[in-house]
Amino acid sequence: xxxxxxxxxRVVDYNVRVQVKSDGSGVDTAGVKMSINPFDEIALEEALxxxxxxxxxxxxxxxxxxxxxxQQLRTGLAMGADRAILVEAEAGVDPLTCARVFKAIIDRENxxxxxxxxxxxxxxxxxxxxxxxxxxxxxxxxxxxxxxxDGSTARVTREIDAxxxxxxxxxxxVVTADLRLNEPRYVKLPDIMKAKKKPLEQIAxxxxxVEAAARxxxxxxxxxxxxxxxxxxxxxxxxxxxxxxKGLV
Amino acid sequence: xxxxxxIAEHDGSALNxxxxxxxxxxxxxxxxxxxxxxxxxxxxxxxxxxxxIDGVSRILTVERPENEHALAAVLAPQxxxxxxxxxxxxxxxxxxxxxxxxxxxxxLGVNQVSDIxxxxxxxxxxxxxYAGNAVVTVDVPADTVVIATVRTASYQDAGSGNSAPIxxxxxxxxLPSHTRFVELKTGSSDRPxxxxxxxxxxxxxxxxxxEKFELIFKLADALGAAVGSSRAAVDAGYIAPETQIGQTGQxxxxxxxxxxxxxxxxxxxxxxxxxxxxxxINKDEEAPIFEIADIGLVGDLFQVVPExxxxxx
Numbered sequence: 417x418x419x420x421x422x423x424x425x426r427v428v429d430y431n432v433r434v435q436v437k438s439d440g441s442g443v444d445t446a447g448v449k450m451s452i453n454p455f456d457e458i459a460l461e462e463a464l465x466x467x468x469x470x471x472x473x474x475x476x477x478x479x480x481x482x483x484x485x486x487q488q489l490r491t492g493l494a495m496g497a498d499r500a501i502l503v504e505a506e507a508g509v510d511p512l513t514c515a516r517v518f519k520a521i522i523d524r525e526n527x528x529x530x531x532x533x534x535x536x537x538x539x540x541x542x543x544x545x546x547x548x549x550x551x552x553x554x555x556x557x558x559x560x561x562x563x564x565x566d567g568s569t570a571r572v573t574r575e576i577d578a579x580x581x582x583x584x585x586x587x588x589x590v591v592t593a594d595l596r597l598n599e600p601r602y603v604k605l606p607d608i609m610k611a612k613k614k615p616l617e618q619i620a621x622x623x624x625x626v627e628a629a630a631r632x633x634x635x636x637x638x639x640x641x642x643x644x645x646x647x648x649x650x651x652x653x654x655x656x657x658x659x660x661x662k663g664l665v
Numbered sequence: 666x667x668x669x670x671x672i673a674e675h676d677g678s679a680l681n682x683x684x685x686x687x688x689x690x691x692x693x694x695x696x697x698x699x700x701x702x703x704x705x706x707x708x709x710x711x712x713x714x715x716x717x718i719d720g721v722s723r724i725l726t727v728e729r730p731e732n733e734h735a736l737a738a739v740l741a742p743q744x745x746x747x748x749x750x751x752x753x754x755x756x757x758x759x760x761x762x763x764x765x766x767x768x769x770x771x772x773l774g775v776n777q778v779s780d781i782x783x784x785x786x787x788x789x790x791x792x793x794x795y796a797g798n799a800v801v802t803v804d805v806p807a808d809t810v811v812i813a814t815v816r817t818a819s820y821q822d823a824g825s826g827n828s829a830p831i832x833x834x835x836x837x838x839x840l841p842s843h844t845r846f847v848e849l850k851t852g853s854s855d856r857p858x859x860x861x862x863x864x865x866x867x868x869x870x871x872x873x874x875x876e877k878f879e880l881i882f883k884l885a886d887a888l889g890a891a892v893g894s895s896r897a898a899v900d901a902g903y904i905a906p907e908t909q910i911g912q913t914g915q916x917x918x919x920x921x922x923x924x925x926x927x928x929x930x931x932x933x934x935x936x937x938x939x940x941x942x943x944x945x946i947n948k949d950e951e952a953p954i955f956e957i958a959d960i961g962l963v964g965d966l967f968q969v970v971p972e973x974x975x976x977x978x
Contacts, residue, residue, distance in 0.1 A: 543767035550771025555844040576760040579851035586843040646959035
C-alpha cells in the first residue's frame with residue numbers, strides 16, 4: 417500500500433495523577449507533563465513496522481490540537497514517521513469533528529490505512545476511530561492486538577471481553593490499537609536531530625472545510641467518590657473472620 | 666417523554682448481563698419508555714430472555730443471516746435506521762458496545778456520551794474521565810438524539826419478572842461485505858465470567874510466573890470466583906489479556922474483590938472501585954491498593970494464598 421495515516425493526540429502524561437480544580441471548572445493541567453497518548457504511540461509503531469516490512473511507502477502522523485502539539489508530532493517524526501500534519505485547533509476537539517478532520521485528510525492524501533489509538537487517556541471516550549470508519553463507509557477493526565496484511569485485505573485480531581475475535585477487512589480501513597499490539601521503540605538522539613528536518617505542515621481547522629459537530633458540553637467536574645480506607649488484619653485466620661463477619665464467605 | 670432503545674448484547678444463545686444493566690440506566694431517565702432490540706441470525710432464545718427484564722415495554726428482534734456475528738459495520742446501519750423512532754439509544758460500555766455505538770453515532774452525525782455513570786436529566790449525565798480521576802457532568806444538545814454507552818459497573822441488574830411482548834422488526838439498511846468474521850478464540854474456562862461474577866480473585870506481577878498464577882486459580886475455584894489480573898501481569902505473559910481489569914481493560918463491580926500481589930496503580934483501581942468489598946494481599950505495606958482496600962493483609966502471597974485457599978476450601 418502507499419500511505420498509512422496515524423493520529424497522535426497530545427494528552428496529560430500517563431504517570432500524572434490529575435486533580436480536579438477546586439472550583440469544579442475542569443482538571444488542573446497547568447504545568448503538567450504532556451505526551452503522546454500511549455495508544456497512539458502503539459498505533460504509530462505498528463504503522464512504522466508495516467512500512468519497514470516493505471508493505472507501505474509512507475507514514476503520516478496527524479495531530480489535531482494547539483500549536484504545542486508540534487512537540488508530539490516531532491516525537492512521532494523522530495520515531496520514524498515520514499511527515500506530519502498539525503490541524504490547529506483549541507485543545508479538546510470533540511471526537512466527531514476529529515473524525516471529520518481525518519476524513520478530509522484521507523481524501524486529500526488517498527490513505528489506504530488509518531491506525532489510531534483505541535482511546536485517549538484524557539477523555540477516555542474511545543470514539544474517533546469508529547466514527548471515522550462510519551463516515552468513511554469503510555471497515556473498522558477496533559482494539560487490535562495483531563494485524564497481518566495480505567494484499568488488499570487485513571486480518572486483525574481484536575481483544576474483546578470474551579477473548580480474541582479475528583476479522584478480515586478490506587482496505588482501506590480503520591484499525592484502533594490496543595495495548596498488546598506492540599511495544600513502541602525508544603527514540604534515539606540522532607533521530608531527534610533528523611526529525612527536525614522532516615516536513616511538518618500546519619493547517620488551521622477552519623481551512624479544512626470541515627463542519628464542526630454539535631458538541632456535548634462539559635459543565636461540572638468533581639473528584640470521584642472516595643473509598644474509605646478499611647482495616648488491616650494480621651493473618652489469614654483474621655482475614656477469614658472478617659470475610660465471615662461481612663457474610664462474604 | 667424519553668423513548669429509549671437498548672441494544673442487547675448476546676452470544677447468539679444467551680443474553681449478556683450488561684443488557685439488564687443498560688435497562689437499569691435507561692429506567693433512570695425521566696419518563697423513560699424502553700425497548701430492547703436483539704440483532705441475531707435466530708433471536709428467539711435471546712429475545713425470550715430479554716423479555717423478562719423489568720421495565721422493558723417491548724422486545725424487537727431483527728433477524729438476518731448477516732447478524733450472526735456482532736460486527737459493528739453490519740449492525741450500525743441497522744441501529745441507525747431504527748434510531749429514527751427514539752430519543753435515546755443505549756449500549757453497554759463493554760467491547761461490544763464500545764465498538765458499535767460510536768459507529769452508530771458517526772452514521773447519525775452526532776457525538777456520543779461514553780460510559781454513563783449516572784443520569785441527572787434526559788440529556789444530562791455523569792461520566793468518568795482521566796482513568797476515573799474526575800467525574801464530569803455532560804449535556805447533550807436538546808435537539809439531538811442521545812447515543813450513549815452505559816458503564817455497566819455503575820448499575821445493578823434490572824430484575825427479571827417481566828414478560829414484555831416480542832415483535833419482529835425490520836431495519837432497512839444496505840449491509841456491507843467489507844468486514845468478515847473469521848473466528849472467536851475464547852479461553853475455555855468453567856469459571857464464572859469476569860463481568861458478572863459476584864466474586865473475583867485477581868493476581869498481579871508479584872506472582873512472578875505463569876506457573877505461579879495457578880495459586881490464583883486455586884483460590885478462585887475454592888471461592889467459585891472469576892479470575893482477573895493487572896496489566897503488569899498480562900504484559901509479563903502470566904495470564905490472558907481478557908482478564909485485565911482497569912482503565913483499558915474490564916471495569917467490574919463484584920461483591921468481593923481479592924487483589925493479590927497487585928500494587929494498585931490508578932489505572933487498575935478505576936476498574937474495581939465499585940466493588941462491594943476489596944481485599945488486598947501484598948507484601949509491601951506502602952502499596953497504594955491498601956488505601957482503598959476494606960480489608961488488607963501484609964504478607965508473602967506464596968504463604969498467605971495457599972493458607973487462605975485451604976481455609977476456604
